[in-house]
Amino acid sequence: MTSEGAGYERRSAAAVIAPVTVRKLAKVPFVELAEGRLQGVVSSGSDVERVYVSSITAGDHGLSCNTNNNRPCGGLSGGSRACGHLRALADAAVAQYGLARVARYLKVELAAGEEDLWAGLHTTTAPNRAAEVFSGFLRHLAYLETPPSNEPLPELQWFPAAGAVS
């Protein structure tokens, strides 16, 4: 992200979102920072029909993990110690958005040089948000079914495609 230079405030094409890093999606097909949570969907290791819906709230770092059929995750079992799904979720988020953005969103204070997000998370339990998170995932997938457009879409001049890494 280029926020250097005096012109940033007066630049129509100022870059706001750093390009996401491409990552493998098989284990964690969906991650988002939304609704005040790091949330997403983690594939079950044993059953292709099942996914886990996991989230960590910003600020108080409340953990939640349930299956898409709304069963509680056995690993988390309502506690405040992260299960494997939540760890996979956090790893995917850091891979996709970078540690700084994830930490900022969750309001995590990390010591300089600390690269483990969990070192700054003081976890607690949070209410089940599986329904909201799962509908977020379905909305996400629905983009892939949205037909393309041949309209000129003039506002996309404000959105240049993510830059090449030289």
Add this chain to the structure above:
Amino acid sequence: MLTLTTPSGLGETLALVDGLDDVLVHGLARIDEERAAALEAIAAAFAGSPPADRIADAIGKIIAGTVTDENLIVLAGARTALLGAAHDALLGSLGRPREPWTAEGEPAPAGPPLGGGRSWLRELAIAGWRGVDHELAGGGAAAVQTLLGEPSARRLAVLLDGFGAELRAAAPVATLERIPVRRWADLWTRALLLCQAAYPVFGAVPVDGRLLILGADLHEHPTVFRAQVHGLLEAGGTVRLVRASVAAAKVDTITGPSAWRMLAGFPVLRGALAGHRSIEIAGMPLTAAGDLLWDEACATAGEPADPFATARVLLATAVLPPVAPLDRHPAAIAEPVLLEGYTAGPDSLDLGGVPVAVDRDRLPAAGPLTPALVAASTACLGLLRWDAGRWAVQPLAVQAVVRKKPVAAHTGDWALGPTEAKAAKAEAAAGTAVEVLRERAGRLLRR
């Protein structure tokens, strides 16, 4: 010869815009004396012009605390007019004659629901960017979902979705180091205009001819990837500059070269980009602003055509289209240019003592152009743009000498997949994202 100047009056006009933009940082609920003066200066600038009374009235009411949709749209209209004038002065300073705008607009028929978007934009204006928290940033999501389902509202949906994604990424904005003040005011203003049922739409007429591609400009935000092709249409003895645009919905994890996979429905256009071919056009609609409404059924792959040869022979004398009235904005300027005989540096191309900045932020990962190639280039086909107080060229293609061998690279070269081995391997791995998500969608969406 390219001469780039700053038109007189531009600084004063942009200062008025900046005054308004700074008000939006703090929000219309918190207008102090200084910010009130900035708004009143805008009203004063319109004195004596037809909308003067409406603008003065709306700004007076906003300062007094009456922030209604009626007053906000007038404020957005005033900002659009100021930037429209700046656009005209900048484009005029290039000294390229254009066709006049003559098309008559008509309101869109049976409009989509716009109230949700309008009320979110009103809340944003009242709170100001500094007041945007997670909840307010996400407040436009429902409106976007509704609009995405309405083909006639795609333009607004794509804009609101990109704008909302930025606000969500930046929230809470109060703790953000730097705020993209003009950018968010631009996006807010344009979204508010598009949220009006009376926003004019213009027709298109079918054309026949041969499309010679100059280059592809690639655009992207988390949920869209778009290739906008600039080209010359030879039709009935006239050569006109046109654009053709294909946009696909996507998700943020699909980016870089694999984003082209989302445009699988446009094999003729992608093939022509990757293969440097012309396209025979038959009965494809062309708008008054020079946009071909791309339809693969009206397109057939033609003969090989080198974009540099096209530009050298035809670009200087091509007929340039007019700009739709409400699309006039400095950031919307994207004028195809061919630059040769320069000395390339890392940040600029020196045209015999006149340096032209290179817009390095617009070299997309979805194509083979890199800053290094531009710095080694001897010829550049690009788009001339104006932003942040200066002109810059965005390369769409370069001819360069690499290891004593001449090479050419175009942004559309990878339209059918990367042609370079390392990038192709990375794309093959990343491209499985599309398939993984489709498989998940197949299992989970149909329940």
